[in-house]
Amino acid sequence: MLAEIITIGDEILIGQIVDTNSAWMATELNKIGIRVKQISSISDDREHILKALGEAAGRANIVFITGGLGPTQDDITKKTLAEYFGVGLVENTQALNNVKQIFEKYNRPLLEVNRLQAYVPANCEIILNHNGTAPGMWFSHEGVIYVSMPGVPFEMVYMMEGEVLPKLKSTLKLPVIIHKTLLTVGEGESFLAERIADIENDLPPDIKLAYLPKPGMVRLRLSAFGDDESVLQPKVDGFANRIIERIGNVFVVDQDIAIEKAILDKMAAKGLTLSVAESCTGGYLSHLFTQHAGSSAVFLGGGITYSNQLKESILGVKHETLDQFGAVSEETVTEMVEGALKNFKSDFAVAITGIAGPDGGTADKPVGTVWVAVAGGQKLLIKKFTFGNKRRQNIERSAVMALSMLNTLLT
Amino acid sequence: MLAEIITIGDEILIGQIVDTNSAWMATELNKIGIRVKQISSISDDREHILKALGEAAGRANIVFITGGLGPTQDDITKKTLAEYFGVGLVENTQALNNVKQIFEKYNRPLLEVNRLQAYVPANCEIILNHNGTAPGMWFSHEGVIYVSMPGVPFEMVYMMEGEVLPKLKSTLKLPVIIHKTLLTVGEGESFLAERIADIENDLPPDIKLAYLPKPGMVRLRLSAFGDDESVLQPKVDGFANRIIERIGNVFVVDQDIAIEKAILDKMAAKGLTLSVAESCTGGYLSHLFTQHAGSSAVFLGGGITYSNQLKESILGVKHETLDQFGAVSEETVTEMVEGALKNFKSDFAVAITGIAGPDGGTADKPVGTVWVAVAGGQKLLIKKFTFGNKRRQNIERSAVMALSMLNTLLT
Numbered sequence: 001m002l003a004e005i006i007t008i009g010d011e012i013l014i015g016q017i018v019d020t021n022s023a024w025m026a027t028e029l030n031k032i033g034i035r036v037k038q039i040s041s042i043s044d045d046r047e048h049i050l051k052a053l054g055e056a057a058g059r060a061n062i063v064f065i066t067g068g069l070g071p072t073q074d075d076i077t078k079k080t081l082a083e084y085f086g087v088g089l090v091e092n093t094q095a096l097n098n099v100k101q102i103f104e105k106y107n108r109p110l111l112e113v114n115r116l117q118a119y120v121p122a123n124c125e126i127i128l129n130h131n132g133t134a135p136g137m138w139f140s141h142e143g144v145i146y147v148s149m150p151g152v153p154f155e156m157v158y159m160m161e162g163e164v165l166p167k168l169k170s171t172l173k174l175p176v177i178i179h180k181t182l183l184t185v186g187e188g189e190s191f192l193a194e195r196i197a198d199i200e201n202d203l204p205p206d207i208k209l210a211y212l213p214k215p216g217m218v219r220l221r222l223s224a225f226g227d228d229e230s231v232l233q234p235k236v237d238g239f240a241n242r243i244i245e246r247i248g249n250v251f252v253v254d255q256d257i258a259i260e261k262a263i264l265d266k267m268a269a270k271g272l273t274l275s276v277a278e279s280c281t282g283g284y285l286s287h288l289f290t291q292h293a294g295s296s297a298v299f300l301g302g303g304i305t306y307s308n309q310l311k312e313s314i315l316g317v318k319h320e321t322l323d324q325f326g327a328v329s330e331e332t333v334t335e336m337v338e339g340a341l342k343n344f345k346s347d348f349a350v351a352i353t354g355i356a357g358p359d360g361g362t363a364d365k366p367v368g369t370v371w372v373a374v375a376g377g378q379k380l381l382i383k384k385f386t387f388g389n390k391r392r393q394n395i396e397r398s399a400v401m402a403l404s405m406l407n408t409l410l411t
Numbered sequence: 412m413l414a415e416i417i418t419i420g421d422e423i424l425i426g427q428i429v430d431t432n433s434a435w436m437a438t439e440l441n442k443i444g445i446r447v448k449q450i451s452s453i454s455d456d457r458e459h460i461l462k463a464l465g466e467a468a469g470r471a472n473i474v475f476i477t478g479g480l481g482p483t484q485d486d487i488t489k490k491t492l493a494e495y496f497g498v499g500l501v502e503n504t505q506a507l508n509n510v511k512q513i514f515e516k517y518n519r520p521l522l523e524v525n526r527l528q529a530y531v532p533a534n535c536e537i538i539l540n541h542n543g544t545a546p547g548m549w550f551s552h553e554g555v556i557y558v559s560m561p562g563v564p565f566e567m568v569y570m571m572e573g574e575v576l577p578k579l580k581s582t583l584k585l586p587v588i589i590h591k592t593l594l595t596v597g598e599g600e601s602f603l604a605e606r607i608a609d610i611e612n613d614l615p616p617d618i619k620l621a622y623l624p625k626p627g628m629v630r631l632r633l634s635a636f637g638d639d640e641s642v643l644q645p646k647v648d649g650f651a652n653r654i655i656e657r658i659g660n661v662f663v664v665d666q667d668i669a670i671e672k673a674i675l676d677k678m679a680a681k682g683l684t685l686s687v688a689e690s691c692t693g694g695y696l697s698h699l700f701t702q703h704a705g706s707s708a709v710f711l712g713g714g715i716t717y718s719n720q721l722k723e724s725i726l727g728v729k730h731e732t733l734d735q736f737g738a739v740s741e742e743t744v745t746e747m748v749e750g751a752l753k754n755f756k757s758d759f760a761v762a763i764t765g766i767a768g769p770d771g772g773t774a775d776k777p778v779g780t781v782w783v784a785v786a787g788g789q790k791l792l793i794k795k796f797t798f799g800n801k802r803r804q805n806i807e808r809s810a811v812m813a814l815s816m817l818n819t820l821l822t
Contacts, residue, residue, distance in 0.1 A: 011623055013447045014590070015438030016632075016667070018431050022452075027426030036424045038459070041433075041450040048448070048470075055466070071601045072622050073611075113601050131801070152624065154804055212427055276715070282701025283694035286715045290693025293769050293802050301717035303725065304687070304697045310712040310755060314725060344721060358704050391704055 001174060003029055004056035005039045008049060008068035008077050009151055012041040021066055021156055028165060033174040033225070034062065044068055049080045057144045062168070067151030069134035071113045078137075081148060082121035085141055089119040094126050095135040102133055124148075127163050131155045138167070145171075175225055178232045180240045181256035182220040184247060185404040189213045192220070192247065199242050207236060215393065216400035217259065252407055259403045260288040266410055267298045267348070272376075274406075275344035276302035277315050277336040279327065279353040280370060285399045300346050305336070315339030315351075328353050328365050330382060337373035337380070348376030348409070350402050354385075356394045370398045374405045381405050412585055414440055415467035416450045419460060419479035419488050420562055423452040432477055432564055439576060444585035445473065455479055460491045468555045473579070478562030480545035482524045489548075492559060493532035496552055500530045505537050506546040513544055535559075538574050542566045549578070556582075587640045591651050592667035593631040595658060596815040600624045603631070603658060610653050618647060626804065627811035628670065663818055670814045671699040677821055678709045678759070683787075685817075686755035687713035688726050688747040690738065691765040691781060696810045711757050716747070726750030726762075739764050739776050741793060748784035748791070759787030759820070761813050765796075767805045781809045785816045792816050 005025055011017045019041060026036045037060050042048050049068075056063045068077030082089050096118035103110045117133040120126065127136030127147075132155045139146040147164055149156045168174070184192060189211045193200070200209055206226050212219040222239055224232040244251050253262035267274060278285055282304060289299045303314035308327055311317040316339040317332055325331040336351035354370030361367035368387035373380065385401055387394045416436055422428045430452060437447045448471050453459050460479075467474045479488030493500050507529035514521045528544040531537065538547030543561055547570045550557040558575055560567045579585075595603060600622045604611070611620055617637050623630040633650055635643040655662050664673035678685060689696055693715060700710045714725035719738055722728040727750040728743055736742040747762035765781030772778035779798035784791065796812055798805045 010621055012434065013437055013450065014441050014634075015434040015436070015447075016623065016630075018429060018434040019450075020429050023423065023426040023429045025426070026424055030425050036426075037454070038463075039423065039430075039452040043448065052449075070622060070624065072604045074619075074621055108599075108602075111601055111605060113604065131799070131804070152626075154626075154801070158801075210425075210427070275721075278694070278697075279712075282706070282710075282712075283689075283697025283715065284701070286689075286694025287698045290695070290715075290717065290767075291803055291806065295693070296717055296771075299693075299717055301690075301693075301715040301721040301725075303714055304694065304701075304712040306701065306707055306710055306712035310686075313754065314712075314714065343724065356701075392702055395702065 001034045001062070001172060002037045002060040003034050003062040003064060004037050004060040005064045005066070006052050006056055007039075007041045007066050007151065008044060010043050013043055021151065021153055024153075024157065025064060025160065028160060031177065031179055032165060032169055033177040034168070044074050044076050046076060046080050046083070049077070050084055053081075053084050053146075057142075057146075060144070062145045062147065065146065065148040066156055069148070069150045071117055071133070077148060078120060081137070081139070081146070085121055085123050085139065087122040090122045091118050092120050092126050092135065094128065095120060098128055098135065099133045127159050129155055129159065130162070131158055136164070138164075176227055176229050176232060178224045178229065178236050179256070180222045180236050180254065182222075182240060182243060182254050183217065183252040183257070183259060183262065184220065184250040185217045185252055185259060185400065185407065187218070187247075187250045189218050192218055192250075196243055196246055199239065199246065203239065204235070206232075207239060215397050216404065219256070221256075258288070258292075259400070259407065261292050263403060263407055263410065264289060264292055264295055264298050268294070272298065272347040273300050274298050275300045275340045275346035275349045277340040277349065277351040278302065278304050279306060279311070279336070280356040281352045281395050281398050281402075282306060282356075284395050285350065285352065285402060288399060288403075300344055302340055302344055302349075311336065314343070316343060326365070328355055328369055328371060330371060330384070333371035333373040333382060334380075337375045341375055346376075348374065348406065350374050350406055352398050352402055354394065354398055356391045356398075357389050358391055361389075368394050370394065370401075372398065372402045372405055374402065374409050376409060379409055381409055412445045412473070412583060413448045413471040414445045414473040414475060415448050415471040416475045416477070417463050417467060418450075418452045418477050418562065419455060421454050424454055432562065432567055435564075435568065436475060436571065439571060441588055441590070443576060443580055444588045445579065446588070455485050455487055457487060457491050457494075460488070461495055464492075464495050464557075468553075468557075471555070472583075473556045473558065476557065476559040477567055480559070480561045482528055482544070488559060489531060492548070492550070492557070496532055496534050496550065498533040501533045503529050503531050503537050503546065505539065506531060509539055509546065510544045538570050540566055540570065541573070542569050547575070549575075587637055587643055589635045589640065589643050589647050590667070591633045591647050591665065593633075593651060593654060593665050594628065594663040594668070594670060594673065595631065595661040596628045596663055596670055596811065596818065598629070598658070598661045600629050603629055603661075607654050607657055610650065610657065614650065615646070617643075618650060626807050627815065630667070632667075669699070669703075670811070670818065672703050674814060674818055674821065675700060675703055675706055675709050679705070683709065683759060684711050684757040685709050686711045686751045686757035686760045688751040688760065688762040689713065689715050690717060690722070690747070690763060691767040692763045692806050692809050692813075693717060693767075695806050696761065696763065696813060699810060699814075711755055713751055713755055713760075722747065725754070727754060737776070739766055739780055739782060741782060741795070744782035744784040744793060745791075748786045752786055757787075759785065759817065761785050761817055763809050763813055765805065765809055767802045767809075768800045769802055772800075779805055781805065781812075783809065783813045783816055785813065785820050787820060790820055792820055
C-alpha cells in the first residue's frame with residue numbers, strides 16, 4: 001500500500017519552517033504497513049496543486065494533503081480540491097457546530113470569515129478538528145483515498161491519531177506489521193551493529209532490523225511483516241530478547257518511548273522522587289520530564305541556576321567553590337547535586353553545569369565542556385563531557401547523558 | 412528565477428530523519444532571489460528519479476538534488492543522472508585526488524569502492540567536497556541548471572556556501588526578493604485579517620502578505636518581488652508600518668525571530684534581568700529563553716516549583732496561601748512572582764501555575780486552568796487562562812501567553 005504526502009504553503013518553500021509533519025506521518029504510516037512513495041512541498045498555487053494531486057494519485061493509493069486550510073485569502077486548498085474533484089463547496093453542519101463551539105468557548109464573536117471554515121467540497125467526509133476551526137476531509141475518488149488536514153502540527157497529529165489512522169486500518173486490507181523497539185543509550189550505531197552482527201545475520205527475511213540514531217541514543221527497531229500475528233509476535237520477541245541479553249549495559253527499555261519517560265515509569269513504580277539543578281541545560285531537562293502526564297508523581301522540581309548567585313542561594317553551592325574552581329567544575333557540580341538532594345528533599349537528583357556556547361569557552365574549558373552529576377540511594381556518579389560548539393546540540397546531549405547516567409544509577 | 416529541490420533516499424520517506432537540508436537551502440536561495448517552487452523527497456529508485464528530474468525541469472530553472480551519492484549499491488544518483496543526460500560516467504582526476512587525500516589523512520587504505528566516488532557523468536563540472544569523498548556536480552542542460560550534492564548536511568552546506576551560491580549569483584540575472592516579518596501575539600489569524608483587510612486590499616501585485624500562525628502567535632510576512640531593491644524596500648516598509656500602526660497592541664517585533672528572543676534583545680538593550688517561577692510549564696519557559704545564545708546576560712534562572720513544598724522553600728509562598736486557595740490560584744501566583752523577584756534579585760519575573768492535564772482538574776479548576784503573573788518596574792500583571800485538555804498544548808500556550816504579558820509589561 002503506497003501513500004504520498006503533499007504539503008501546501010509557502011512556509012516550507014521559503015525555509016521558514018522545517019517540515020516535521022511529513023516525518024511524523026511517514027513514521028506512523030510505516031507502522032501500519034503503508035509506505036510513503038514521495039513527499040512534496042508545493043505553494044498555494046491552484047495549477048500547481050491540481051498537477052501535484054494528479055501526479056500523486058497516479059503513483060499512490062492514498063494521498064495526504066496538509067496545509068492551506070486557514071480562513072484567509074491565501075489558503076486555497078479547499079476550493080482547489082473541489083475543482084479537482086469537480087464538485088462545489090457546501091456548508092457542513094458538523095463543522096459549523098465545531099467552529100461555533102470553539103468561538104463560544106473563547107467568548108469571541110463569530111465572523112463571516114470563520115463561518116467559511118465550515119464550507120467543504122461536497123464529496124468529502126468530515127474529520128472533526130478538536131483543536132481548531134479547520135475541519136479535516138476524507139475523499140474517496142476513482143480508487144484513491146485523499147485525506148486533507150491542517151498544517152498546524154498538533155491539529156494534524158490529533159486527527160491522524162484519533163480518526164485517520166484507525167479509519168485507514170479498518171478501511172484497507174493492510175498487512176500485519178509488528179514493531180518492537182529497543183531503546184539504547186550511550187553507544188554508537190556502528191558499535192552496536194558490530195556487537196549484534198550474528199543476531200542480525202540470523203534474522204529471517206520477514207523480520208527487519210533498523211538502527212534509528214538520535215544524539216546519544218540509538219533505537220533498534222525490529223519489524224516483522226506477514227499475515228498472522230500469533231506467528232510473528234513470538235519470533236520478534238525471541239530476537240528482541242537475544243539482543244537485550246547481548247547489549248544489557250546500554251539497554252534502557254523495550255518500548256518506543258522517550259528515555260525520560262522510561263525513567264519516570266521506573267521511579268514511579270518504586271515510589272522514588274527526583275529533583276534537578278540545571279545550569280547550562282537551562283530548563284530543558286525539566287521540560288523533558290514534565291511534558292509527560294503523571295510526571296508530578298516523581299518530579300518535584302528544582303532550580304534553574306543560570307547565574308552563580310542562584311547556584312549559591314538556591315542550591316547552597318559555596319562561594320569559595322565557585323571562586324576557586326569555577327561554575328563548570330567537578331567541585332561545583334558535586335555541590336549542586338548535593339544541594340538539590342538536601343534542599344529539595346528528593347530521593348534522587350541530577351545536576352548539570354557546562355558551557356553551551358557558542359561563546360564563553362576558554363583554553364582550559366572549551367565550549368562544549370559539561371559536568372553532570374547524578375546522586376541518590378547513597379550513590380554518586382559524576383562525569384565530564386566534551387561536546388562540540390553547537391549550543392542546542394550541547395543542551396540536548398547534556399540532557400541525554402544525564403538521563404543515561406540516571407538510568408544507570410537506577411538499574 | 413525558480414528552483415526545485417529533490418532529495419533522494421529512504422531516510423526521509425520512512426520518517427527516520429527530518430529534512431532540514433531543504434529548509435536551509437530554501438532560506439539561502441530566497442535570500443538571493445531564487446524562489447523554490449517545489450521540494451520533493453523520493454526513494455533511491457531509478458524510474459522515480461528520472462521522472463522527478465523531468466517534472467522538476469519542466470517547472471524550474473534550477474534543480475537541486477541531494478543524497479544518493481554514497482559508495483554503496485543502494486546509492487544510484489550518479490548513474491541515474493548520467494542516464495538522464497544520455498552520457499557515460501568518467502573518472503574525474505580532481506575528484507580522485509580529493510578522495511586520495513582524505514584517505515591519506517585518515518591513514519586508511521583506498522578501496523576500489525572508494526575510487527568509484529571519483530566517477531561522475533561526463534557532462535558535469537565538479538564541485539569539490541572538502542568534507543567528504545562524494546563530489547558535488549553542476550550540470551547545464553537544455554537551459555536548466557542541475558546541482559547534485561551529498562545529503563550529509565554539513566557537506567551540502569559547505570558546498571552551497573563555498574561554491575554553489577556564489578556561482579549562481581555570478582551566472583544568473585537574479586531578481587530581488589524582500590521579506591519582512593511582523594511577529595504578533597495574542598490575536599487569531601482571522602481577527603488580524605479583518606483588522607488589516609483594507610491594507611491587504613491595497614497591496615500591489617508585486618507584494619504578497621502571508622499569515623503564518625503558531626499557537627498563540629501569528630507572523631505576518633510581506634514578500635516583494637522585483638528588480639530594484641531601492642524601489643521595493645520602501646514600498647514594503649511602508650505597508651509594514653501601516654500594519655504595525657493598526658495592530659500596535661499585539662505587535663512584538665518586525666523581525667523573523669522568536670518572541671522570547673525579541674524579549675531577551677529588548678531587556679539586554681536596557682540592562683534588565685529576568686527570573687522565573689515555573690510550575691505547570693515545568694522548565695519549558697526557561698528552555699525557550701536559554702536555547703538562545705547570550706541569554707545569560709538577561710536570564711538569571713529560577714525555580715521549577717512543581718511540588719507545593721518547593722513553592723514554599725524556593726519561592727517563599729506561604730503554607731496558608733496554598734492551603735486556603737490552592738496551588739492554582741491568583742494568590743499563589745502572586746506570591747510566586749513576588750518570591751522570584753525577591754529571592755532571585757531580578758528586575759523582572761514571570762510566574763506560571765496551572766493544571767496542564769490530562770488529569771488533576773476539578774469542577775472549579777478544570778484541566779487547562781492557568782494563572783500567569785509578570786512583575787517588574789513597580790508593575791504587576793496577572794491573568795487567568797482557560798485552555799483545553801491537551802497537556803503539551805497547555806504548556807506551550809501558557810509559555811506563549813506569559814511571554815506576551817512580559818512583552819506588554821516591557822513596552
